[in-house]
Amino acid sequence: MAEPLLSVKDLKVSFRTEDGLVRAVDGISFTVDEGEVVGIVGESGSGKSVTMMSVMRLITDPNVIYEGEIVYKGRNLMGLSQDAMREVRGEEIAMIFQDPMTSLNPVYTIGWQIEEQLNEHNDLKKGQARRRAIDLLAQVGIPRPEQRIDDHPHQFSGGMRQRVMIALALSCNPDLLIADEPTTALDVTIQAQILELIKNLKRDFGSAVVLITHDLGVVADIADRILVMYAGRIVEEGNKEQIFYDPQHPYTWGLLGSIARLDRPKRRRLTTIAGQPPSLINRPRGCSFRPRCPQAFDRCSVEDPALTAKVGDGHLDACHLSVEDKRARRDATIRPELAESA
Amino acid sequence: MSAQNGGPLLKAEHVVKYFPIKRGILIQREIAQVHAVDDVSLEVRRGETLGLVGESGCGKSTLGRCFVRLYPLTSGHVVFDGQDISNLSRRAMRPLRRELQIVFQDPYASLNPRKRVGSIVGAPLAIHDMGDRRERKRQVQELLEKVGLSPEHYNRYPHEFSGGQRQRIGVARALALRPKLVIADEPVSALDVSIQAQVINLLADLQQDFDLTYVFIAHDLGVVRHVSDRIAVMYLGKIFEISPAEELYRRPIMPYTEALLSAVPIPDPRESAARERIVLEGDVPSPINPPSGCRFHPRCRYATDVCRQIEPPLVDYGNGHLAACHHPLNVDKETLARASVDERRTPEAADESAKPSEPATN
Numbered sequence: 001m002a003e004p005l006l007s008v009k010d011l012k013v014s015f016r017t018e019d020g021l022v023r024a025v026d027g028i029s030f031t032v033d034e035g036e037v038v039g040i041v042g043e044s045g046s047g048k049s050v051t052m053m054s055v056m057r058l059i060t061d062p063n064v065i066y067e068g069e070i071v072y073k074g075r076n077l078m079g080l081s082q083d084a085m086r087e088v089r090g091e092e093i094a095m096i097f098q099d100p101m102t103s104l105n106p107v108y109t110i111g112w113q114i115e116e117q118l119n120e121h122n123d124l125k126k127g128q129a130r131r132r133a134i135d136l137l138a139q140v141g142i143p144r145p146e147q148r149i150d151d152h153p154h155q156f157s158g159g160m161r162q163r164v165m166i167a168l169a170l171s172c173n174p175d176l177l178i179a180d181e182p183t184t185a186l187d188v189t190i191q192a193q194i195l196e197l198i199k200n201l202k203r204d205f206g207s208a209v210v211l212i213t214h215d216l217g218v219v220a221d222i223a224d225r226i227l228v229m230y231a232g233r234i235v236e237e238g239n240k241e242q243i244f245y246d247p248q249h250p251y252t253w254g255l256l257g258s259i260a261r262l263d264r265p266k267r268r269r270l271t272t273i274a275g276q277p278p279s280l281i282n283r284p285r286g287c288s289f290r291p292r293c294p295q296a297f298d299r300c301s302v303e304d305p306a307l308t309a310k311v312g313d314g315h316l317d318a319c320h321l322s323v324e325d326k327r328a329r330r331d332a333t334i335r336p337e338l339a340e341s342a
Numbered sequence: 343m344s345a346q347n348g349g350p351l352l353k354a355e356h357v358v359k360y361f362p363i364k365r366g367i368l369i370q371r372e373i374a375q376v377h378a379v380d381d382v383s384l385e386v387r388r389g390e391t392l393g394l395v396g397e398s399g400c401g402k403s404t405l406g407r408c409f410v411r412l413y414p415l416t417s418g419h420v421v422f423d424g425q426d427i428s429n430l431s432r433r434a435m436r437p438l439r440r441e442l443q444i445v446f447q448d449p450y451a452s453l454n455p456r457k458r459v460g461s462i463v464g465a466p467l468a469i470h471d472m473g474d475r476r477e478r479k480r481q482v483q484e485l486l487e488k489v490g491l492s493p494e495h496y497n498r499y500p501h502e503f504s505g506g507q508r509q510r511i512g513v514a515r516a517l518a519l520r521p522k523l524v525i526a527d528e529p530v531s532a533l534d535v536s537i538q539a540q541v542i543n544l545l546a547d548l549q550q551d552f553d554l555t556y557v558f559i560a561h562d563l564g565v566v567r568h569v570s571d572r573i574a575v576m577y578l579g580k581i582f583e584i585s586p587a588e589e590l591y592r593r594p595i596m597p598y599t600e601a602l603l604s605a606v607p608i609p610d611p612r613e614s615a616a617r618e619r620i621v622l623e624g625d626v627p628s629p630i631n632p633p634s635g636c637r638f639h640p641r642c643r644y645a646t647d648v649c650r651q652i653e654p655p656l657v658d659y660g661n662g663h664l665a666a667c668h669h670p671l672n673v674d675k676e677t678l679a680r681a682s683v684d685e686r687r688t689p690e691a692a693d694e695s696a697k698p699s700e701p702a703t704n
Contacts, residue, residue: 043536044534157398187398188561188605189602191605192605215607216609217564217606220610221608240611258538258539260538260542260565260568261564261608262564266567267568270568272536273540
C-alpha cells in the first residue's frame with residue numbers, strides 16, 4: 001500500500017490549567033489515505049476536535065503541550081514554522097467548522113473573502129480570482145453566484161453559509177478537507193444537502209475528508225472508515241461495515257443504541273449511556289469507560305485495555321471483554337426492541 | 343408516551359401571527375410583514391404529546407410561543423382548558439402561567455449565568471409566592487432530584503454544568519409550578535445524540551409522574567417519532583399534515599413530509615445506501631412573501647399548475663390523518679373518494695375546492 005496522506009502517531013495534546021494537566025488527547029494514532037473519508041465519532045469533550053485542530057496547528061492557547069508526530073505527505077507538521085504552516089493550511093489541508101456564522105467575517109462580502117484566500121495562495125489577476133470565486137460558488141450549489149458573490153454573510157441562510165465555507169475550503173484544491181461537525185447546527189433537510197455535497201467533493205475532486213460528528217447516523221452513508229473516540233483516546237476503529245454490523249466496544253454500542261431510529265420499530269425507551277464523561281485531569285484507573293460501562297468487570301478497573309485487533313483486519317478495539325461475550329451481549333444495548341418483544 | 347383520551351387541553355383556532363417589518367428612524371412605517379404563523383387550527387389533547395416539526399423558519403417556535411401567550415396573536419384564538427386566553431391582560435394571564443410552561447432550546451442562553459441553580463429553579467415559586475423560603479428550597483431540591491441532578495447542586499452556577507445537565511435545570515424550572523402543559527421548544531437539538539436520549543427518557547418519565555401534556559417542537563423526525571402520540575408538520579406558517587405518529591411514518595401523504603423523513607440519516611450503511619433519498623433543493627422561501635398557491639410548490643417534485651394557483655385545503659383522510667396537498671401520496675382511490683375537507687378549518691375553502699384533484703396519471 002502507498003504511504004498514507006496523513007499519519008498521526010501517538011499524538012498527545014494537553015493543556016496546563018490551575019487544576020492540573022488536562023489530557024485532552026491522550027496518545028492516539030491513525031492514518032488517512034488519499035481520497036478516503038474518515039469519520040471521527042464521539043461525545044463533546046472526547047478530543048475529536050482538538051485532534052484535528054492540532055493537525056492544522058490551530059490551537060493558539062499558550063498552555064498547550066503537544067507530543068507525538070503528525071506526518072502529512074512525508075513531512076512532520078509538528079516541526080514546521082508558523083509561516084510554513086500557513087502554506088499548508090488552505091492549500092494542502094482545509095477545515096470547515098460547525099458554526100458557519102462565526103467562521104465568516106461579517107463585514108466583508110463573501111466574494112472578498114474567497115478572493116482573499118485565492119490571492120494569498122496563488123498568483124492571480126483581479127478578474128481571474130473573481131471568476132474562480134464565482135465558479136466555486138456554483139460548484140457548491142449556490143444559485144445565481146454572479147449576484148450572490150457581492151452579498152455579505154448575513155444575507156445567507158445557515159445552509160448557504162456552510163456552502164460558502166465549503167467553497168472557501170475548496171478554493172485551493174486541498175488534498176485533505178477536515179469538516180468539524182459541519183451539519184450539527186443545521187436542519188435535517190439542509191444536513192442532507194451538505195452531506196450530499198461532501199460526498200460529491202470526494203468524487204469530483206478526490207479530496208480525502210475527515211468528518212467529525214457526534215452522530216453515527218451522519219457517517220453511515222459517507223464514511224469509509226470510522227474512529228470512535230472516548231476521553232481523548234480511540235476506543236474502536238474499523239471500516240463502516242465493521243463498526244455498524246460488528247461493533248466491539250460497549251461505548252460504540254451505547255452510541256448506536258441512543259439514536260432514535262426511523263428504520264426500526266419504535267422503542268419504549270432509548271438506550272442511554274449513563275453518567276458523564278470522566279475528568280481528563282484525573283482519569284479513572286483502568287479503562288476510562290468503566291464507570292459508565294454496564295459490562296465492566298474486575299479486570300476493567302485495574303488494567304487499561306490497549307487498542308488491538310481481535311476480530312478482523314483493521315478492526316481495532318480497546319475492551320477486555322472476549323469477542324464471544326461482546327457478540328452475545330451487545331444486542332441488549334443496540335437492539336433492545338428485540339429483548340422487549342421477547 | 344401515554345395516550346389517554348380526553349377533551350382538548352389546548353385549542354388553537356385560526357391562529358395568525360405576523361411580525362411587522364418597520365423602516366424609518368423617528369416615524370416608523372410598516373413596510374412588510376413576516377407571516378410567521380398563518381391561520382393554524384389544531385388541538386392538543388389532555389395527556390398526549392403533540393410533535394410539531396418543520397425546518398427553521400417554518401413558524402413552529404412562534405406557534406409554540408403563541409400557545410403560551412409569549413406573543414400576542416395577530417388574530418385567532420387560543421383556548422386553554424376551556425378558557426379563551428388570546429385577549430387576557432397580563433394580570434389575568436398570571437394564574438394561567440402556572441399551568442403553561444416552556445422549555446427552551448439553548449441550555450446555554452436560557453439560564454441566567456449570574457444566578458445559582460437554586461434561585462433559577464425556585465424563581466417561578468417565588469414569583470407566584472408559593473411557600474416560604476425553606477419550603478421553596480425543599481421543593482427545588484426535590485425537583486432537582488426528579489430531573490436526575492443532585493440536591494447539592496442547589497448552590498452551583500449554570501457554567502458548572504454540561505449541556506445535558508443544563509437542559510435538566512431548564513426542565514426542573516418548567517415543572518416547578520406543576521404545569522398542565524409544557525411546550526418543549528427543540529429541547530434536545532443542541533445536545534449530543536447520547537445525551538439527547540437521556541433527556542428524552544427523562545421527559546417521558548416526567549410525563550407519567552406529573553401527568554403532563556407536551557407540545558414537542560423539533561426539526562428531527564427521528565426524535566419526534568419517539569416522543570409523540572400525534573405529529574403536525576409545519577411549513578411556512580401553515581400546518582400541512584397532521585396525523586397519529588406511527589401512521590405518519592408508514593404513510594406520509596404530503597410530499598414535504600416524505601422529504602423530511604428521507605432526510606433523517608439512518609445509522610445503517612446498507613439500508614442508507616439502498617433507500618431512495620429525496621434531497622430538497624434550496625431553502626425555505628421568505629415568509630414575507632410566501633409563494634402563491636401551495637406554499638411548498640417551488641421545492642416540490644410533484645408540483646403542477648394547480649399547485650401554483652390554488653392553495654390546497656387540509657383534507658381528512660380518516661384515522662385522524664389530515665393533509666393539505668393536491669397530489670396526495672400513499673392514498674388509494676377509495677380513501678381519496680371518502681376524503682373530506684376538514685370544514686372546521688377552512689369553511690370557505692371547502693366550497694371552492696371540495697376535493698383534491700386526481701394525482702397526475704401521465
